[in-house]
Amino acid sequence: MLRKITAFLESIGVPVRHAQITEQTFVPGITLDRGTIVIDESKLLYPGDLLHEAGHLAVLRPGERVDLQGTAGDSGAFEMAAIGWSWAAAQHLGLDPAIVFHDAGYKGESQALLDNFAAGRFLGVPMLEWLGLTTAATYPAMTSWLRDELGVRRLREFWSRREDVDWVATNTLLCGLGLGLRETYDFLLQQKPSFADFEQWIVRQNGGTIDAERIARLNLALSDHGIAGEPANPAAEPALSPEDLAFWDENGYVVRHEAISPEACAATVRAICGFTGADLEHPDTWYGGPQGHSIWIPLFHDPAVTANRHSARIHRAFAQLWDREDLWATVDQAGFNPPERAGWRFPGPHLHWDVSLARPIPFGVQGILYLTDTAANQGAFSCVPGFHKKIDQWLGSLPDGVDPRQQDFSKEAIPITGRAGDLVIWHHALPHGSSPNSATVPRFAQYIFMRPSRWEYRTEWL
Ligand SMILES: O=C(O)CCC(=O)C(=O)O
Ligand SMILES: [Fe+2]
Numbered sequence: 001m002l003r004k005i006t007a008f009l010e011s012i013g014v015p016v017r018h019a020q021i022t023e024q025t026f027v028p029g030i031t032l033d034r035g036t037i038v039i040d041e042s043k044l045l046y047p048g049d050l051l052h053e054a055g056h057l058a059v060l061r062p063g064e065r066v067d068l069q070g071t072a073g074d075s076g077a078f079e080m081a082a083i084g085w086s087w088a089a090a091q092h093l094g095l096d097p098a099i100v101f102h103d104a105g106y107k108g109e110s111q112a113l114l115d116n117f118a119a120g121r122f123l124g125v126p127m128l129e130w131l132g133l134t135t136a137a138t139y140p141a142m143t144s145w146l147r148d149e150l151g152v153r154r155l156r157e158f159w160s161r162r163e164d165v166d167w168v169a170t171n172t173l174l175c176g177l178g179l180g181l182r183e184t185y186d187f188l189l190q191q192k193p194s195f196a197d198f199e200q201w202i203v204r205q206n207g208g209t210i211d212a213e214r215i216a217r218l219n220l221a222l223s224d225h226g227i228a229g230e231p232a233n234p235a236a237e238p239a240l241s242p243e244d245l246a247f248w249d250e251n252g253y254v255v256r257h258e259a260i261s262p263e264a265c266a267a268t269v270r271a272i273c274g275f276t277g278a279d280l281e282h283p284d285t286w287y288g289g290p291q292g293h294s295i296w297i298p299l300f301h302d303p304a305v306t307a308n309r310h311s312a313r314i315h316r317a318f319a320q321l322w323d324r325e326d327l328w329a330t331v332d333q334a335g336f337n338p339p340e341r342a343g344w345r346f347p348g349p350h351l352h353w354d355v356s357l358a359r360p361i362p363f364g365v366q367g368i369l370y371l372t373d374t375a376a377n378q379g380a381f382s383c384v385p386g387f388h389k390k391i392d393q394w395l396g397s398l399p400d401g402v403d404p405r406q407q408d409f410s411k412e413a414i415p416i417t418g419r420a421g422d423l424v425i426w427h428h429a430l431p432h433g434s435s436p437n438s439a440t441v442p443r444f445a446q447y448i449f450m451r452p453s454r455w456e457y458r459t460e461w462l
Pocket of ligand 2: 349352353354432433
Protein backbone atom coordinates (compact mmCIF):
# COMPACT_ATOMS: atom_id res chain seq x y z
CA MET A 1 0.00 0.00 0.00
CA LEU A 2 2.84 2.36 0.82
CA ARG A 3 4.31 1.70 -2.64
CA LYS A 4 0.97 2.36 -4.26
CA ILE A 5 0.64 5.70 -2.49
CA THR A 6 4.19 6.88 -3.15
CA ALA A 7 3.98 5.85 -6.81
CA PHE A 8 0.78 7.88 -7.14
CA LEU A 9 2.32 10.92 -5.45
CA GLU A 10 5.32 10.86 -7.74
CA SER A 11 3.12 10.40 -10.79
CA ILE A 12 1.19 13.59 -9.99
CA GLY A 13 4.32 15.60 -9.26
CA VAL A 14 4.60 15.47 -5.46
CA PRO A 15 8.22 14.52 -4.75
CA VAL A 16 8.83 11.79 -2.15
CA ARG A 17 12.13 10.86 -0.46
CA HIS A 18 12.97 8.08 2.00
CA ALA A 19 15.29 9.02 4.88
CA GLN A 20 15.88 8.57 8.54
CA ILE A 21 14.06 11.20 10.52
CA THR A 22 15.63 12.01 13.86
CA GLU A 23 13.69 15.05 14.92
CA GLN A 24 10.25 15.03 16.50
CA THR A 25 7.50 15.10 13.86
CA PHE A 26 3.84 16.07 14.03
CA VAL A 27 2.81 13.02 12.00
CA PRO A 28 4.73 9.81 12.84
CA GLY A 29 7.42 9.02 10.25
CA ILE A 30 6.56 11.91 7.88
CA THR A 31 8.03 15.34 7.52
CA LEU A 32 8.16 17.94 4.77
CA ASP A 33 11.37 19.37 3.43
CA ARG A 34 11.02 22.23 0.94
CA GLY A 35 7.91 20.73 -0.57
CA THR A 36 9.23 17.15 -0.66
CA ILE A 37 7.54 14.51 1.50
CA VAL A 38 10.20 12.73 3.55
CA ILE A 39 9.25 9.27 4.84
CA ASP A 40 10.95 7.25 7.57
CA GLU A 41 9.40 3.82 7.14
CA SER A 42 10.70 2.62 10.51
CA LYS A 43 8.57 5.25 12.22
CA LEU A 44 5.61 5.46 9.85
CA LEU A 45 2.40 4.32 11.60
CA TYR A 46 -0.33 5.39 9.17
CA PRO A 47 0.44 5.35 5.44
CA GLY A 48 -2.85 7.21 4.92
CA ASP A 49 -1.24 10.25 6.54
CA LEU A 50 0.82 10.59 3.36
CA LEU A 51 -2.32 11.42 1.43
CA HIS A 52 -3.33 14.01 3.99
CA GLU A 53 0.06 15.73 3.88
CA ALA A 54 0.05 15.50 0.08
CA GLY A 55 -3.40 17.10 0.12
CA HIS A 56 -1.95 20.05 1.97
CA LEU A 57 0.82 20.40 -0.58
CA ALA A 58 -1.54 19.98 -3.52
CA VAL A 59 -3.74 22.93 -2.60
CA LEU A 60 -0.82 25.35 -2.51
CA ARG A 61 0.77 27.11 -5.47
CA PRO A 62 4.03 25.55 -6.74
CA GLY A 63 5.98 28.50 -5.36
CA GLU A 64 4.37 28.06 -1.94
CA ARG A 65 4.94 24.30 -1.81
CA VAL A 66 8.70 24.69 -1.73
CA ASP A 67 8.41 26.87 1.38
CA LEU A 68 6.88 24.05 3.39
CA GLN A 69 9.05 22.68 6.17
CA GLY A 70 8.12 20.14 8.87
CA THR A 71 4.35 20.05 8.67
CA ALA A 72 1.72 21.62 6.47
CA GLY A 73 -0.22 23.18 9.32
CA ASP A 74 -3.99 23.05 9.45
CA SER A 75 -5.59 26.40 8.75
CA GLY A 76 -9.37 26.02 8.42
CA ALA A 77 -10.25 26.21 4.75
CA PHE A 78 -7.06 24.57 3.56
CA GLU A 79 -7.52 21.77 6.09
CA MET A 80 -10.96 21.12 4.59
CA ALA A 81 -9.49 21.19 1.08
CA ALA A 82 -6.77 18.72 2.12
CA ILE A 83 -9.44 16.45 3.60
CA GLY A 84 -11.50 16.57 0.41
CA TRP A 85 -8.38 15.99 -1.65
CA SER A 86 -7.25 12.97 0.38
CA TRP A 87 -10.69 11.35 0.19
CA ALA A 88 -10.67 11.77 -3.61
CA ALA A 89 -7.14 10.32 -3.73
CA ALA A 90 -8.23 7.29 -1.68
CA GLN A 91 -11.14 6.73 -4.08
CA HIS A 92 -8.85 7.11 -7.05
CA LEU A 93 -6.40 4.54 -5.62
CA GLY A 94 -9.17 2.16 -4.58
CA LEU A 95 -8.14 2.42 -0.91
CA ASP A 96 -10.45 2.12 2.06
CA PRO A 97 -10.91 5.75 3.17
CA ALA A 98 -10.53 4.56 6.79
CA ILE A 99 -6.82 4.19 5.98
CA VAL A 100 -6.70 7.97 5.56
CA PHE A 101 -9.26 8.94 8.20
CA HIS A 102 -7.88 6.68 10.91
CA ASP A 103 -8.81 6.64 14.59
CA ALA A 104 -5.60 8.25 15.81
CA GLY A 105 -6.10 11.40 13.79
CA TYR A 106 -8.67 14.11 13.17
CA LYS A 107 -9.20 14.86 16.88
CA GLY A 108 -11.58 11.93 17.22
CA GLU A 109 -13.68 13.08 14.27
CA SER A 110 -12.50 10.52 11.75
CA GLN A 111 -15.68 8.40 11.95
CA ALA A 112 -17.83 11.49 11.47
CA LEU A 113 -15.80 12.44 8.40
CA LEU A 114 -16.16 8.94 6.96
CA ASP A 115 -19.91 9.01 7.56
CA ASN A 116 -20.29 12.35 5.85
CA PHE A 117 -18.34 11.32 2.76
CA ALA A 118 -20.13 7.96 2.59
CA ALA A 119 -23.43 9.83 2.64
CA GLY A 120 -22.32 12.08 -0.23
CA ARG A 121 -21.78 15.12 1.96
CA PHE A 122 -18.44 15.99 0.48
CA LEU A 123 -16.35 18.27 2.63
CA GLY A 124 -13.88 20.75 1.22
CA VAL A 125 -15.25 20.55 -2.32
CA PRO A 126 -16.18 24.27 -2.66
CA MET A 127 -12.60 25.10 -1.78
CA LEU A 128 -11.21 22.52 -4.22
CA GLU A 129 -13.52 23.91 -6.86
CA TRP A 130 -12.38 27.46 -6.16
CA LEU A 131 -8.79 26.30 -6.54
CA GLY A 132 -9.68 24.82 -9.93
CA LEU A 133 -8.98 21.21 -8.91
CA THR A 134 -12.43 19.72 -9.39
CA THR A 135 -16.07 20.64 -9.90
CA ALA A 136 -18.98 19.90 -7.58
CA ALA A 137 -20.62 17.94 -10.38
CA THR A 138 -17.68 15.64 -11.03
CA TYR A 139 -16.07 15.21 -7.59
CA PRO A 140 -14.44 12.88 -6.45
CA ALA A 141 -12.99 12.84 -9.97
CA MET A 142 -10.36 15.58 -10.06
CA THR A 143 -9.67 17.92 -12.98
CA SER A 144 -6.16 18.29 -11.70
CA TRP A 145 -4.34 16.89 -8.66
CA LEU A 146 -2.12 19.92 -8.10
CA ARG A 147 -2.98 23.55 -7.85
CA ASP A 148 -1.62 25.72 -10.64
CA GLU A 149 0.54 28.76 -10.26
CA LEU A 150 -1.93 31.19 -11.77
CA GLY A 151 -5.24 29.47 -11.12
CA VAL A 152 -6.72 30.60 -14.43
CA ARG A 153 -9.83 28.81 -15.61
CA ARG A 154 -9.54 26.86 -18.85
CA LEU A 155 -5.82 27.51 -19.13
CA ARG A 156 -5.00 23.82 -18.66
CA GLU A 157 -7.49 22.79 -21.34
CA PHE A 158 -6.06 25.40 -23.67
CA TRP A 159 -2.50 24.20 -22.96
CA SER A 160 -3.34 20.51 -23.47
CA ARG A 161 -5.55 21.27 -26.47
CA ARG A 162 -7.24 17.96 -25.80
CA GLU A 163 -10.40 19.72 -24.76
CA ASP A 164 -11.87 22.31 -27.01
CA VAL A 165 -11.67 25.91 -25.83
CA ASP A 166 -13.75 27.87 -28.31
CA TRP A 167 -12.29 30.73 -30.29
CA VAL A 168 -13.97 33.54 -28.38
CA ALA A 169 -12.93 32.14 -24.98
CA THR A 170 -9.41 31.56 -26.33
CA ASN A 171 -9.18 35.22 -27.29
CA THR A 172 -10.50 36.40 -23.94
CA LEU A 173 -8.09 34.05 -22.16
CA LEU A 174 -5.07 35.34 -24.05
CA CYS A 175 -6.06 39.01 -23.93
CA GLY A 176 -6.69 38.65 -20.20
CA LEU A 177 -3.26 37.12 -19.74
CA GLY A 178 -1.63 39.82 -21.87
CA LEU A 179 -0.50 37.32 -24.51
CA GLY A 180 -0.43 37.55 -28.27
CA LEU A 181 -2.07 34.72 -30.22
CA ARG A 182 0.86 34.06 -32.49
CA GLU A 183 3.56 34.11 -29.83
CA THR A 184 1.49 31.79 -27.64
CA TYR A 185 0.84 29.22 -30.35
CA ASP A 186 4.48 29.46 -31.45
CA PHE A 187 5.62 28.80 -27.90
CA LEU A 188 3.26 25.85 -27.40
CA LEU A 189 4.01 24.23 -30.74
CA GLN A 190 7.75 24.79 -30.76
CA GLN A 191 8.64 24.30 -27.08
CA LYS A 192 5.95 21.78 -26.10
CA PRO A 193 6.23 23.06 -22.52
CA SER A 194 4.95 21.30 -19.41
CA PHE A 195 1.99 23.11 -17.88
CA ALA A 196 4.20 24.55 -15.14
CA ASP A 197 6.66 25.84 -17.76
CA PHE A 198 3.79 27.37 -19.71
CA GLU A 199 2.60 29.23 -16.62
CA GLN A 200 6.10 30.46 -15.90
CA TRP A 201 6.43 31.70 -19.47
CA ILE A 202 3.14 33.58 -19.10
CA VAL A 203 4.39 35.30 -15.95
CA ARG A 204 7.65 36.21 -17.67
CA GLN A 205 5.78 37.71 -20.65
CA ASN A 206 4.04 39.92 -18.12
CA GLY A 207 7.26 41.22 -16.67
CA GLY A 208 7.28 38.90 -13.64
CA THR A 209 3.81 39.40 -12.12
CA ILE A 210 0.13 39.37 -13.00
CA ASP A 211 -2.05 41.02 -10.41
CA ALA A 212 -4.56 38.87 -8.59
CA GLU A 213 -7.39 41.24 -9.39
CA ARG A 214 -6.81 40.76 -13.11
CA ILE A 215 -6.85 36.97 -12.68
CA ALA A 216 -10.09 37.20 -10.69
CA ARG A 217 -11.72 39.29 -13.45
CA LEU A 218 -10.48 36.93 -16.10
CA ASN A 219 -11.86 33.91 -14.23
CA LEU A 220 -15.22 35.62 -14.02
CA ALA A 221 -15.08 36.44 -17.73
CA LEU A 222 -14.33 32.79 -18.51
CA SER A 223 -17.07 31.43 -16.27
CA ASP A 224 -20.44 30.53 -17.72
CA HIS A 225 -22.08 33.74 -16.62
CA GLY A 226 -19.25 36.21 -16.32
CA ILE A 227 -18.59 39.11 -18.62
CA ALA A 228 -15.97 41.00 -16.62
CA GLY A 229 -13.32 42.99 -18.41
CA GLU A 230 -11.19 46.00 -17.67
CA PRO A 231 -12.96 48.03 -14.99
CA ALA A 232 -14.70 51.22 -15.99
CA ASN A 233 -13.07 54.47 -15.10
CA PRO A 234 -16.03 56.68 -14.24
CA ALA A 235 -13.78 59.73 -14.04
CA ALA A 236 -12.62 59.40 -17.62
CA GLU A 237 -14.16 61.89 -20.04
CA PRO A 238 -15.91 60.55 -23.13
CA ALA A 239 -13.34 59.95 -25.82
CA LEU A 240 -15.68 60.44 -28.78
CA SER A 241 -17.99 63.44 -29.21
CA PRO A 242 -21.58 63.16 -30.49
CA GLU A 243 -20.22 64.32 -33.89
CA ASP A 244 -17.59 61.58 -33.78
CA LEU A 245 -20.27 59.01 -33.06
CA ALA A 246 -22.46 60.28 -35.90
CA PHE A 247 -19.43 60.12 -38.19
CA TRP A 248 -18.81 56.56 -37.04
CA ASP A 249 -22.38 55.53 -37.80
CA GLU A 250 -22.18 57.00 -41.27
CA ASN A 251 -18.66 55.97 -42.27
CA GLY A 252 -17.79 52.94 -40.14
CA TYR A 253 -14.56 54.49 -39.01
CA VAL A 254 -13.54 57.28 -36.66
CA VAL A 255 -10.30 58.93 -35.53
CA ARG A 256 -9.73 59.59 -31.84
CA HIS A 257 -7.09 62.35 -31.74
CA GLU A 258 -4.47 62.39 -28.98
CA ALA A 259 -5.37 58.92 -27.80
CA ILE A 260 -1.87 58.65 -26.31
CA SER A 261 0.67 61.32 -25.35
CA PRO A 262 3.58 62.52 -27.51
CA GLU A 263 5.94 60.91 -24.96
CA ALA A 264 4.15 57.57 -25.31
CA CYS A 265 4.44 57.88 -29.11
CA ALA A 266 8.15 58.63 -28.89
CA ALA A 267 8.78 55.74 -26.49
CA THR A 268 6.93 53.32 -28.78
CA VAL A 269 8.81 54.54 -31.86
CA ARG A 270 12.07 53.98 -29.97
CA ALA A 271 10.96 50.47 -29.06
CA ILE A 272 10.13 49.68 -32.71
CA CYS A 273 13.48 51.09 -33.86
CA GLY A 274 15.19 49.02 -31.17
CA PHE A 275 13.48 45.87 -32.41
CA THR A 276 14.01 46.45 -36.13
CA GLY A 277 17.42 48.08 -35.92
CA ALA A 278 16.04 51.08 -37.84
CA ASP A 279 17.84 54.40 -37.39
CA LEU A 280 15.71 57.29 -38.64
CA GLU A 281 18.79 59.17 -39.85
CA HIS A 282 19.92 56.28 -42.07
CA PRO A 283 17.37 54.95 -44.57
CA ASP A 284 19.54 51.92 -45.33
CA THR A 285 18.76 50.61 -41.84
CA TRP A 286 15.00 50.60 -42.56
CA TYR A 287 15.18 47.44 -44.63
CA GLY A 288 16.28 43.90 -43.79
CA GLY A 289 15.39 43.90 -40.09
CA PRO A 290 14.34 40.74 -38.25
CA GLN A 291 10.74 41.29 -39.37
CA GLY A 292 11.70 40.31 -42.91
CA HIS A 293 9.69 41.60 -45.84
CA SER A 294 6.70 42.59 -43.73
CA ILE A 295 5.19 45.66 -42.11
CA TRP A 296 4.22 43.65 -39.00
CA ILE A 297 6.60 43.91 -36.06
CA PRO A 298 6.24 41.13 -33.46
CA LEU A 299 6.88 43.42 -30.52
CA PHE A 300 4.33 42.37 -27.91
CA HIS A 301 5.71 43.13 -24.47
CA ASP A 302 7.84 46.21 -24.55
CA PRO A 303 6.68 48.48 -21.68
CA ALA A 304 5.75 51.20 -24.20
CA VAL A 305 3.36 49.00 -26.22
CA THR A 306 1.90 47.52 -23.05
CA ALA A 307 1.24 50.98 -21.61
CA ASN A 308 -0.61 52.01 -24.79
CA ARG A 309 -2.96 49.05 -24.38
CA HIS A 310 -3.92 50.40 -20.97
CA SER A 311 -4.64 53.94 -22.18
CA ALA A 312 -7.85 55.21 -20.53
CA ARG A 313 -8.78 57.23 -23.62
CA ILE A 314 -8.48 54.23 -25.87
CA HIS A 315 -10.59 52.25 -23.47
CA ARG A 316 -13.21 55.00 -23.39
CA ALA A 317 -13.39 55.20 -27.17
CA PHE A 318 -13.98 51.48 -27.55
CA ALA A 319 -16.39 51.48 -24.61
CA GLN A 320 -18.50 54.10 -26.41
CA LEU A 321 -18.62 52.07 -29.61
CA TRP A 322 -19.42 48.77 -27.88
CA ASP A 323 -21.70 50.57 -25.43
CA ARG A 324 -20.12 48.67 -22.55
CA GLU A 325 -17.11 49.04 -20.31
CA ASP A 326 -15.99 45.47 -19.76
CA LEU A 327 -13.46 45.21 -22.54
CA TRP A 328 -10.14 43.46 -23.06
CA ALA A 329 -7.35 44.92 -25.18
CA THR A 330 -5.94 42.67 -27.87
CA VAL A 331 -2.23 41.96 -27.66
CA ASP A 332 -1.28 42.64 -31.23
CA GLN A 333 1.83 43.59 -33.15
CA ALA A 334 3.39 46.92 -33.94
CA GLY A 335 3.81 48.23 -37.50
CA PHE A 336 6.67 49.68 -39.49
CA ASN A 337 5.97 50.55 -43.12
CA PRO A 338 9.04 52.12 -44.76
CA PRO A 339 9.05 53.96 -48.12
CA GLU A 340 9.20 51.72 -51.16
CA ARG A 341 12.50 51.57 -53.00
CA ALA A 342 14.24 49.31 -55.49
CA GLY A 343 14.30 45.86 -53.90
CA TRP A 344 11.62 46.67 -51.33
CA ARG A 345 8.01 46.90 -52.50
CA PHE A 346 5.01 47.27 -50.21
CA PRO A 347 4.23 43.67 -49.20
CA GLY A 348 0.62 44.34 -48.11
CA PRO A 349 -1.78 44.04 -46.43
CA HIS A 350 -3.78 45.27 -49.42
CA LEU A 351 -7.52 45.80 -49.06
CA HIS A 352 -9.08 42.83 -47.28
CA TRP A 353 -11.40 41.74 -44.45
CA ASP A 354 -10.27 39.96 -41.31
CA VAL A 355 -13.76 38.70 -40.55
CA SER A 356 -15.76 35.86 -42.04
CA LEU A 357 -18.12 37.07 -44.75
CA ALA A 358 -20.89 34.76 -43.58
CA ARG A 359 -24.00 36.90 -43.30
CA PRO A 360 -25.12 38.79 -41.34
CA ILE A 361 -21.75 40.23 -40.35
CA PRO A 362 -21.85 40.85 -36.60
CA PHE A 363 -20.65 44.06 -34.98
CA GLY A 364 -16.89 44.17 -34.56
CA VAL A 365 -14.11 46.74 -34.57
CA GLN A 366 -10.40 46.97 -35.24
CA GLY A 367 -7.89 49.71 -34.59
CA ILE A 368 -4.55 51.21 -35.45
CA LEU A 369 -2.62 53.76 -33.43
CA TYR A 370 -0.42 56.15 -35.39
CA LEU A 371 2.83 56.86 -33.58
CA THR A 372 4.10 59.56 -35.94
CA ASP A 373 2.25 62.01 -38.18
CA THR A 374 0.98 59.97 -41.10
CA ALA A 375 0.42 61.57 -44.51
CA ALA A 376 -1.84 60.08 -47.18
CA ASN A 377 1.12 58.83 -49.20
CA GLN A 378 3.02 57.55 -46.18
CA GLY A 379 1.58 54.04 -46.12
CA ALA A 380 -1.60 55.31 -44.49
CA PHE A 381 -4.33 52.98 -43.34
CA SER A 382 -7.01 52.91 -46.04
CA CYS A 383 -10.60 51.80 -46.04
CA VAL A 384 -13.89 52.01 -47.95
CA PRO A 385 -16.07 54.39 -45.89
CA GLY A 386 -19.64 53.36 -45.22
CA PHE A 387 -19.24 49.80 -46.47
CA HIS A 388 -20.48 48.38 -43.15
CA LYS A 389 -23.93 49.65 -44.12
CA LYS A 390 -24.15 47.83 -47.40
CA ILE A 391 -21.96 44.77 -47.04
CA ASP A 392 -24.77 42.28 -46.34
CA GLN A 393 -26.80 43.47 -49.29
CA TRP A 394 -23.70 43.65 -51.52
CA LEU A 395 -22.72 40.09 -50.63
CA GLY A 396 -26.24 38.94 -51.42
CA SER A 397 -26.13 40.58 -54.83
CA LEU A 398 -22.96 38.82 -55.99
CA PRO A 399 -23.57 36.18 -58.67
CA ASP A 400 -22.91 32.57 -57.62
CA GLY A 401 -19.28 31.59 -57.76
CA VAL A 402 -17.95 35.15 -57.49
CA ASP A 403 -15.44 35.45 -54.65
CA PRO A 404 -16.12 38.66 -52.68
CA ARG A 405 -12.51 38.71 -51.55
CA GLN A 406 -11.32 38.98 -55.16
CA GLN A 407 -13.27 42.18 -55.89
CA ASP A 408 -11.33 45.38 -56.47
CA PHE A 409 -12.11 48.23 -54.08
CA SER A 410 -9.06 50.31 -54.85
CA LYS A 411 -11.15 53.08 -56.48
CA GLU A 412 -13.42 53.46 -53.44
CA ALA A 413 -10.81 53.22 -50.69
CA ILE A 414 -9.44 56.38 -49.15
CA PRO A 415 -6.29 56.89 -47.08
CA ILE A 416 -6.90 58.02 -43.49
CA THR A 417 -4.30 60.56 -42.47
CA GLY A 418 -3.53 61.31 -38.86
CA ARG A 419 -1.19 62.85 -36.36
CA ALA A 420 1.08 61.12 -33.89
CA GLY A 421 -1.12 59.66 -31.14
CA ASP A 422 -4.26 59.32 -33.29
CA LEU A 423 -6.22 56.11 -33.02
CA VAL A 424 -8.15 55.01 -36.11
CA ILE A 425 -10.99 52.62 -35.30
CA TRP A 426 -12.92 50.90 -38.06
CA HIS A 427 -15.84 48.52 -38.34
CA HIS A 428 -14.46 45.14 -39.43
CA ALA A 429 -16.92 45.03 -42.31
CA LEU A 430 -14.97 47.76 -44.15
CA PRO A 431 -12.51 46.57 -46.80
CA HIS A 432 -9.27 47.95 -45.42
CA GLY A 433 -5.51 47.69 -45.62
CA SER A 434 -2.31 49.61 -45.43
CA SER A 435 -0.89 51.23 -48.58
CA PRO A 436 2.44 51.71 -50.35
CA ASN A 437 4.61 54.38 -48.77
CA SER A 438 5.84 56.91 -51.36
CA ALA A 439 6.94 59.49 -48.78
CA THR A 440 10.45 59.83 -47.39
CA VAL A 441 9.87 58.54 -43.86
CA PRO A 442 8.43 55.26 -42.50
CA ARG A 443 4.97 54.91 -41.02
CA PHE A 444 5.06 53.81 -37.36
CA ALA A 445 1.99 52.21 -35.84
CA GLN A 446 0.64 49.88 -33.20
CA TYR A 447 -2.39 47.64 -33.78
CA ILE A 448 -4.82 47.86 -30.88
CA PHE A 449 -8.45 47.12 -30.40
CA MET A 450 -10.75 46.08 -27.58
CA ARG A 451 -13.56 43.58 -27.25
CA PRO A 452 -15.88 42.36 -24.49
CA SER A 453 -15.43 38.87 -22.99
CA ARG A 454 -18.04 37.52 -25.38
CA TRP A 455 -18.71 38.70 -28.87
CA GLU A 456 -20.64 37.38 -31.78
CA TYR A 457 -18.61 35.19 -34.04
CA ARG A 458 -19.39 33.04 -37.10
CA THR A 459 -17.63 29.70 -36.99
CA GLU A 460 -18.10 29.26 -40.73
CA TRP A 461 -15.29 31.03 -42.62
CA LEU A 462 -16.43 32.56 -45.90
O1 LIG B 1 -1.53 48.45 -41.36
C1 LIG B 1 -2.63 48.88 -41.75
O2 LIG B 1 -2.80 50.06 -42.06
C2 LIG B 1 -3.80 47.95 -41.88
C3 LIG B 1 -3.68 46.80 -40.96
C4 LIG B 1 -4.78 45.82 -40.99
O3 LIG B 1 -5.21 45.35 -41.98
C5 LIG B 1 -5.34 45.35 -39.72
O4 LIG B 1 -4.89 45.80 -38.65
O5 LIG B 1 -6.25 44.53 -39.73
FE1 LIG C 1 -6.79 43.87 -41.54
